[in-house]
Amino acid sequence: MSLSRQLIILIALLVLLLFAGTFAISINNMRAYLESQLASHAQDAATSLGLSATTHVEAEDQALVTAMVNAIFHRGDYLSIRFEDLHGRTGIERVAELEVDDVPDWFTRLFPLQAPMRKATVMSGWRQLGRVEVTSHPGLAYRQLWQTSMQTLNLFLVGALLAVLAGTIVLRLLLRPLKAIERQATAICNREFPLVDRRPFTTEFRRVVDAMNRLSGKVGRMLEDSGRQADELREQAFEDPVTGLANRRQFMDVLEHRLAAPDLLATGGLLLLQLKGFKAFNQAQGYAAGDRLLAEAGRALAALLVGEPRSTLARLSGADFGMLLDGLSEEALRRLAADATGALTDLYRRLELPSADVAHIGGIVYEGQDVSELLAAADMALRQAQAEGVNAWIVHRRRPQGAAPRSASAWRELIGRAIREQRFRLLRQPVVACRDGELLHHELFLRVQDPERQDAAITAAELIPMAENVGLAPAVDRAVIEAVVLALQAGAYPGRVAVNLSAASLADPGQVEWVLDKLQQHPVAAGQLILELPEYAAQAYIEPLIGWIDILTPLGVEFSLDHFGRGFTSFAHLRALKVNYLKVDGSFVSKLGQQDANRFFLRAIADIAHGLDMLVVAESVESDADWQALATIGIDAGRGYWLGRPE
Numbered sequence: 001m002s003l004s005r006q007l008i009i010l011i012a013l014l015v016l017l018l019f020a021g022t023f024a025i026s027i028n029n030m031r032a033y034l035e036s037q038l039a040s041h042a043q044d045a046a047t048s049l050g051l052s053a054t055t056h057v058e059a060e061d062q063a064l065v066t067a068m069v070n071a072i073f074h075r076g077d078y079l080s081i082r083f084e085d086l087h088g089r090t091g092i093e094r095v096a097e098l099e100v101d102d103v104p105d106w107f108t109r110l111f112p113l114q115a116p117m118r119k120a121t122v123m124s125g126w127r128q129l130g131r132v133e134v135t136s137h138p139g140l141a142y143r144q145l146w147q148t149s150m151q152t153l154n155l156f157l158v159g160a161l162l163a164v165l166a167g168t169i170v171l172r173l174l175l176r177p178l179k180a181i182e183r184q185a186t187a188i189c190n191r192e193f194p195l196v197d198r199r200p201f202t203t204e205f206r207r208v209v210d211a212m213n214r215l216s217g218k219v220g221r222m223l224e225d226s227g228r229q230a231d232e233l234r235e236q237a238f239e240d241p242v243t244g245l246a247n248r249r250q251f252m253d254v255l256e257h258r259l260a261a262p263d264l265l266a267t268g269g270l271l272l273l274q275l276k277g278f279k280a281f282n283q284a285q286g287y288a289a290g291d292r293l294l295a296e297a298g299r300a301l302a303a304l305l306v307g308e309p310r311s312t313l314a315r316l317s318g319a320d321f322g323m324l325l326d327g328l329s330e331e332a333l334r335r336l337a338a339d340a341t342g343a344l345t346d347l348y349r350r351l352e353l354p355s356a357d358v359a360h361i362g363g364i365v366y367e368g369q370d371v372s373e374l375l376a377a378a379d380m381a382l383r384q385a386q387a388e389g390v391n392a393w394i395v396h397r398r399r400p401q402g403a404a405p406r407s408a409s410a411w412r413e414l415i416g417r418a419i420r421e422q423r424f425r426l427l428r429q430p431v432v433a434c435r436d437g438e439l440l441h442h443e444l445f446l447r448v449q450d451p452e453r454q455d456a457a458i459t460a461a462e463l464i465p466m467a468e469n470v471g472l473a474p475a476v477d478r479a480v481i482e483a484v485v486l487a488l489q490a491g492a493y494p495g496r497v498a499v500n501l502s503a504a505s506l507a508d509p510g511q512v513e514w515v516l517d518k519l520q521q522h523p524v525a526a527g528q529l530i531l532e533l534p535e536y537a538a539q540a541y542i543e544p545l546i547g548w549i550d551i552l553t554p555l556g557v558e559f560s561l562d563h564f565g566r567g568f569t570s571f572a573h574l575r576a577l578k579v580n581y582l583k584v585d586g587s588f589v590s591k592l593g594q595q596d597a598n599r600f601f602l603r604a605i606a607d608i609a610h611g612l613d614m615l616v617v618a619e620s621v622e623s624d625a626d627w628q629a630l631a632t633i634g635i636d637a638g639r640g641y642w643l644g645r646p647e
Contacts, residue, residue: 080133256371311326422479445460606635
């Protein structure tokens, strides 16, 4: 119960007690007064009747005395009138029923009036002739007492209503700062840190508001400072200082991690780019001009990858750049190589370079090579491009024996058939807490049987990019969610499960309404569902994602940000995203015991995420050494083959 309601009830009780006391005193005083009036009335009647009847009693005129008694009694103000002689024998007696009109019986029982009996002696000189006993009728007194009580009650009700209304208004004004403090505290829990501008008049409330403002400001500044320090640490450890791109170390960590995990990179491409004559340019123009050339080249290449969120661009060394492109087809890779050559060639005009031969590009389409083989093949293509001529590019393709690329129409048919026939397989892998080994939830992985190879399955890493290319990614997400919801509703999974969604679902305005309708029909499943979005999707569609969270969280759905750190997203964006889990990209986890910078970076991520009420999960935990290291730097949980294989 709210404080204002409690105070209003307290005020009402106090007013009620005050009325009860006042009412009791008023009624008792009124009763005493009325009883006194009844006694005086009875005494006056007895005295008057005794004096006026003396002559007739002395003359023993019984008829006339009776007439006088009847005349007085029938006025209705008396309950009884009785004449008796000196020996107590009754001569004349008149008695009326105790009936009170217009007054409820319960009132007369609750507030009884004692009708007093008064006596007078009938005298003849000094000689006593008899006695007169008169009892007043309390009917009129009851009516007066009832009317007075009703007037008092009505006056109290009006006064109490006005008092409660006035008290409510005053309390709302006085307690308004508490509402503002409540909203401020709720906002802090929701990772927002507002300040209450209006300081209340009440001294105690003003102190509380000032204290909450200081708390909100300090927590906000602490998180901002932590995010800024983490960004600086990431820049120092993983970014090239000249171009702002990933450095060679980060690029190799990502490449090794992707190639070691087929669930993340089934197909794709690698491009190696080299600016020609950079050493001579540095010597002739100076290091400042050389740095400007590198920075402009990095910006030109980054602009080409705006539409490729699963790509990694890095400056490897000197004038060498590398591009790793997840899920890109051979045709798209060749088109990108040509566009990159054109963008770098344009630097000749903009920067007034000494030669029009600016850069060469060598690439390889990946399907199954290891790291050293892939780099060697890409380097060979680069050397061939340099031998080819001015601004040349060459892209080779190596695929497993007997494999052939699918066309876009073939992918559309394959995905459409899988959706229609529900040919999806879902594997689950545990997410385990670092502290006690407790199962937090399972993460689900999508598989589709390859119609051309019965012993092979198509992974989500290969399927989803192609589904996005042919416009079927939202349909795939709906089919997967429907299958998972039905399984959850049937009790197929213990605890929560995490389902990965594509960026295309966030871009589809009708997708969240479909998910909402489905989960409202299956509330049990909604309480067990975790929706995961990749980091690049959250960065590109932050407003739609916030809408998803606001709409689905009341149903019990939780949200997770996947592969965090791959896209170099600023930590400031995390405050706007009220996700429950932050899953760090596996490229920061591999060989963690040997990577001091990675440990410092993960600790910074954990500190910031915990301040925002998020759990941090490390992906791709593949060794006991990595698992033991995670527990010492504040990571909450992990997922990987060391903790459990997909099944």
